[in-house]
Amino acid sequence: MNPNPRKVVIIGAGIAGLCAAVYARKCGYAVTVLEQHERPGGLATSWQRGAYTFEACLHWLLGSNLHDPMHALWREVFDIDRLHFVYPEEWIRVESEDGNSLSIYSNLERLEAELLRHAPQDEAPIHQFMHAVRSLSHCPLPSLSSAWQDRLTTGLQLLRHMPLLQNLSHITAEDYGKRFNDSLLRGFFGEGENAQLAVVALVFALAWVSNRNAGYPIGGSDAVIGPIAQNLQQLGGVLRTGSSVKQILVEDDTAVSVQLDDGERIDADWVVSAADGHTTVYNMLDGRYVGPRMAHVYRTYKPFPSFLQVSLGVARDLSQQCGYVMRLLDTPFTLDPQTVLHQIAFRLFHYDPTFAPAGKTAVTCTLPTRNVGYWSRLSEHDPQGYEAEKQRVANAVIAIFDKSTPGVREAIEVVDVSTPATVVRCTRNWQGSMEGWLLTPQTGVRPLPPTLPGLRRFLMIGQWVMPGGGLPSGLITARRAVRRMCRKDGIAFVPDEHEKSPNAAGGFPA
Ligand SMILES: Cc1cc2nc3c(=O)[nH]c(=O)nc-3n(C[C@H](O)[C@H](O)[C@H](O)COP(=O)(O)OP(=O)(O)OC[C@H]3O[C@@H](n4cnc5c(N)ncnc54)[C@H](O)[C@@H]3O)c2cc1C
Incomplete structure (x- = not known):
C-alpha cells in the first residue's frame, strides 16, 4: 500500500x-x-414507518x-450475487375506472397475444412496437471494457441497431402512444411530464424485463x-x-x-x-x-419532474393483484395549482416480504409535479397549510385506491406523504428532480x-x-x-471482482 x-x-x-x-x-x-x-x-x-418500509426508488x-455485462x-x-431478484410475470396492469384492464407481461409472446386480443384495431402499431422491443433485447450497452477488441465488437453490434435507436430516441413516449387507438394502450405510454421521456427508454425497459435483466431486488x-x-x-x-x-x-x-x-x-x-x-x-x-x-x-x-409519494401501510394481503397498477382516471386529479394528473400508478409491494409483516402490504403512489416552489413555500412558511395539503392528497389517493380495491380504506393503518420539499431537503436535487435529466x-x-x-x-x-x-x-x-x-x-485501473459484504439499512425520511 x-x-x-x-x-x-x-x-x-x-x-x-x-x-x-x-x-x-x-x-x-x-x-x-x-x-x-x-x-x-x-x-x-x-x-x-411502523412495521412498514416504503421504497422511493427501485x-x-x-x-x-x-450473464449480462452490467x-x-x-x-x-x-x-x-447475494441479492434475491424477483421477476413478475405481469409487469404492469393498466386499468380504467370502468373495470377494463390491459396486462403488460414480461414474456414477449404472451404480451403480444394480450395486446392483439385487447386492441385488434391496433394490430399494425402493435407489431411495430413488439419488433422494436425484440430487436433491442439483443442490443448491447456500449462497452466499458478497456480492451479495444471488446469495444470494437460491441460497437459493431451496436451499429446494427443504430437506425432503430435513432428512430426511437427522437420521439417521446406520449407521441409514440398516439399511434394506438386503444385508450389503455395509449395510457401505458403515459401522459404529462414523465411521458416526455424518449420512448427508447420504455422500449429498453421492456426489453430488459423480458430478458430477466431488470429484476427487483x-x-x-x-x-x-x-x-x-x-x-x-x-x-x-x-x-x-x-x-x-x-x-x-x-x-x-x-x-x-x-x-x-x-x-x-x-x-x-x-x-x-x-x-x-x-x-x-x-x-x-x-x-x-x-x-x-x-x-x-x-x-x-x-429535468425529470419532482414527485410526491403517498405511502400506505395496508393490513391486507394484496398478492392477488398486479404489483404495479396504472390507473387511468375519469376525473382528473388536481395535485397542486399547476398539476393535473389523468393517471396515477400504485406499487403493491406484496412481492417484498421485508417491507411488511405477513398478510400485510406496503403500497406506494408516486405523483409527478414540477411545482416544487408551491410545496417548498408551504413547507417553509405555512406548516399547517402544508400538512392540510398532504392530507388532501392522501385522501384523494386513498379514494382512488379504494375504488379499485373495495374496502381497502378500512385496512389502512399507516399513511405517509413525502413531497418535493422532502426530495430537495434529502438530496438537494435541482427542482427536486427524481432522476436528473429527462x-x-x-x-x-x-x-x-x-x-x-x-x-x-x-x-x-x-x-x-x-x-x-x-x-x-x-x-x-x-x-x-x-x-x-x-x-x-499513471495508476493502473484495477476494478477487481467483488468483496463479500453483508446487508445494511438506509433511508430518506419524509
Ligand atoms: C420514484 C423513483 C423511481 C426510480 N426508479 C428507478 C428504478 O427502478 N431503477 C433505477 O435504476 N433507478 C430508478 N430511479 C432513479 C435513481 O434513484 C436515481 O437516478 C439515482 O439514484 C441517482 O443517483 P445519483 O448518485 O446520481 O444522485 P443522488 O441520488 O441525487 O445523490 C446525490 C447525493 O449528493 C448529496 N449532496 C447533494 N448536495 C450536496 C452537498 N452540497 N454536499 C454534500 N452532499 C450533497 C445528496 O444528499 C445525495 O445523497 C428512480 C428514482 C425515483 C425518485
Whole structure:
C-alpha cells in the first residue's frame, strides 16, 4: 500500500458517489465521501414507518441477469450475487375506472397475444412496437471494457441497431402512444411530464424485463446501497454524513479542496462531484467554468419532474393483484395549482416480504409535479397549510385506491406523504428532480462530458451527466471517472471482482 496515496474528495453519497469511492479505493486513492444528508443513498432510498418500509426508488435494477455485462460491473462494487431478484410475470396492469384492464407481461409472446386480443384495431402499431422491443433485447450497452477488441465488437453490434435507436430516441413516449387507438394502450405510454421521456427508454425497459435483466431486488434500494457503503468502509474509505459542501476551491484553474458549510476545508488531489449538477456548476463553482455547451444544457435540457409519494401501510394481503397498477382516471386529479394528473400508478409491494409483516402490504403512489416552489413555500412558511395539503392528497389517493380495491380504506393503518420539499431537503436535487435529466429527443442517449472546460482535477458523475438517470448511470459514470483519474495519474485501473459484504439499512425520511 502506498504510504502517501493521492487524495480524492467525493461530494455526495448517492449511488454514483459510493461507486466512485469504491473504485477509487481499489485503485489505491485515499477517499473521503461527503454527504449532506444523515444517510447515504440519495434518491435510492426507502424509509420505515411502523412495521412498514416504503421504497422511493427501485422498480428494477439493470444487470440482475448473471450473464449480462452490467452484472459483472455491479460485482466490482458489491456482492450482487447475494441479492434475491424477483421477476413478475405481469409487469404492469393498466386499468380504467370502468373495470377494463390491459396486462403488460414480461414474456414477449404472451404480451403480444394480450395486446392483439385487447386492441385488434391496433394490430399494425402493435407489431411495430413488439419488433422494436425484440430487436433491442439483443442490443448491447456500449462497452466499458478497456480492451479495444471488446469495444470494437460491441460497437459493431451496436451499429446494427443504430437506425432503430435513432428512430426511437427522437420521439417521446406520449407521441409514440398516439399511434394506438386503444385508450389503455395509449395510457401505458403515459401522459404529462414523465411521458416526455424518449420512448427508447420504455422500449429498453421492456426489453430488459423480458430478458430477466431488470429484476427487483428484495429489500429495494437499501439492499444495494447498504452493501456498497459497507464495502467502502471495509476497503478503508471514509464516508462522512451530515457534511454539506458549500464551495469547491480552485487555484490556478485546478480544483484543490472543498469547503463545508461550517467552514472546514478538505484538500484533495481530485474533487469529484456526485451531487446535483446545477448546484455544482453554478454554486459550488460560482458558474466560473460553465462554458457554452454546459450553459446550453442547463438552459435547455429538461429535468425529470419532482414527485410526491403517498405511502400506505395496508393490513391486507394484496398478492392477488398486479404489483404495479396504472390507473387511468375519469376525473382528473388536481395535485397542486399547476398539476393535473389523468393517471396515477400504485406499487403493491406484496412481492417484498421485508417491507411488511405477513398478510400485510406496503403500497406506494408516486405523483409527478414540477411545482416544487408551491410545496417548498408551504413547507417553509405555512406548516399547517402544508400538512392540510398532504392530507388532501392522501385522501384523494386513498379514494382512488379504494375504488379499485373495495374496502381497502378500512385496512389502512399507516399513511405517509413525502413531497418535493422532502426530495430537495434529502438530496438537494435541482427542482427536486427524481432522476436528473429527462432522456428526450433533444438529449439523445450520449452522456455529457465529466469535465468542465478549463478546470483541472475535477470530475462530475451521476445522473446529471447521463440523461435518463437510474442506478446504472451512477455505476457507469463513476467507473469512467475513476478510470480517467487513474490514466492521468499513471495508476493502473484495477476494478477487481467483488468483496463479500453483508446487508445494511438506509433511508430518506419524509
Ligand atoms: C420514484 C423513483 C423511481 C426510480 N426508479 C428507478 C428504478 O427502478 N431503477 C433505477 O435504476 N433507478 C430508478 N430511479 C432513479 C435513481 O434513484 C436515481 O437516478 C439515482 O439514484 C441517482 O443517483 P445519483 O448518485 O446520481 O444522485 P443522488 O441520488 O441525487 O445523490 C446525490 C447525493 O449528493 C448529496 N449532496 C447533494 N448536495 C450536496 C452537498 N452540497 N454536499 C454534500 N452532499 C450533497 C445528496 O444528499 C445525495 O445523497 C428512480 C428514482 C425515483 C425518485
